Amino acid sequence: MTTTVPPFAVIPGAQVQQALQGHEKQVMEVVEATYRLHGAGDSVNPPSYFLRFPDRPSSRIIALPASIGGQSRVDGIKWISSFPDNVAAGIPRASAVLILNDHDTGYPFACLESSIISATRTAASAALAADWLSRGRERPTRVGFFGVGLIARYIHTFLAGTGWSFDEVGVFDLSADSAAGFRGYLEQSGTTGRITLHESAEDLIRSSDLVVFATIAGKPHVTDTSWFDHNPLVLHVSLRDLAPEIVLASTNIVDDVEHCLKADTSPHLAEQLTGNRDFLQGTLDDVMAGRVSLPTDRPVVFSPFGLGVLDLAVGKYVYDQVGRAGDLNVIDDFFHELRRYG
Known part of the structure; x- marks a missing residue:
């Protein structure tokens, strides 16, 4: 059996929103199924890691690594920042990206804008x-x-x-x-x-x-x-x-x-x-x-503390929706050095 490196796609916020808007019932079903998977032990959800700053005590960036089984079978991490002073400057407090990793190879296969995913989950x-x-x-x-x-x-x-x-x-x-x-x-x-x-x-x-x-x-x-x-x-x-x-x-x-x-x-x-x-x-x-x-x-x-497995599940839902529509923005040759000895 030959294992291949999955193509790497970038999904911007406009596509994320399009995949989620008006799909509240479907997304809630995804979240319910994920809670049940997590309750059954078919997930890994380590503690979130908080990056804090001595010079900016109200701000933080949080890493939420996670893995879920079931039909999704996906690993990944959300990297989300909360900078409250942004609001006074006219931009949103939170910004985030979500990385999805292939279950079998560990290779990242997507990077999604994730403030919308985070708010949605x-x-x-x-x-x-x-x-x-x-x-x-x-x-x-x-x-x-x-x-x-x-x-x-x-x-x-x-x-x-x-x-x-x-x-x-x-x-x-x-x-x-x-x-x-x-x-x-x-x-x-x-x-x-x-x-x-x-x-x-x-x-x-x-x-x-x-x-x-x-x-x-x-x-x-x-x-x-x-x-x-x-x-x-x-x-x-x-x-x-x-x-x-x-x-x-x-x-x-x-x-x-x-x-x-x-x-x-x-x-x-x-x-x-x-x-x-x-x-x-x-x-x-x-x-x-x-x-x-x-x-x-x-x-x-x-x-609710907010579990990384929920971000993964909703992110995978978005990825699948965009993929089914044929609209994935794949970055060709993102992984370049693939031969062990050149």
Whole structure:
């Protein structure tokens, strides 16, 4: 059997977006299947590596290596930067590339623009959790977005694209410009629910059955457990918004226990406070498999660390879509020195 080096393709953001836009249900199915593969142990997902800078403490670049089995059978790595100061300069905070590696040879076969993939897999994960975690309880009709950047927009798009509709949509952001911009997006998206820009975080949370946290907070800033007395479903996407006391008063579901309980996330702080992990009910895969049932008399908090296997799965979906359309931009002779002795 002859093994060949796979052709190397570059997939820019426009092609990535074209492959994903309007395919929310299909992408959510990919994410669900990947969570199940990961839960069954058919994946490798090492800890993320954080590159930080003494002269730029708010900025970081993160490496997420991973490997998944199943039908995808692909390895790779996401290399994603978060530079919050970019926003003031008029460019997005996050930028990323995703490298896909051939399962058999290890050769990279694609480089994809990945800020869109990253936002998409995050939003698909959040929408999937909203679906599964609302089963067995009254389905939320009032959604509140706390932090309204790109991720919040993608999460709303995925909720709308997978059958959700809301009577009320609440918006809260420390930036008035961001809140106004998100309201404009909501109006253009055809949202039928009443849109409210809230003056305070408390007002937003108390008036929402589904709360989406998508901030850049580095440490907890929501501390009052009474704000959650109405037992909402909370998509804690940004991971560091809730004080440990709120975590401990809630039913907690994560995407991966070991990944989520590190790097001073809110669940990690709760573990440090109590010295145990008893406050965790399980993973989203546990919920989907019926191993965990959720009480209705407490808030339910989903804290997803964000797994590299999801980036790989969505990236491979994009690659396959572009390939089927015959639009792969292959870089001829990218791998040049292929003879062992010249």
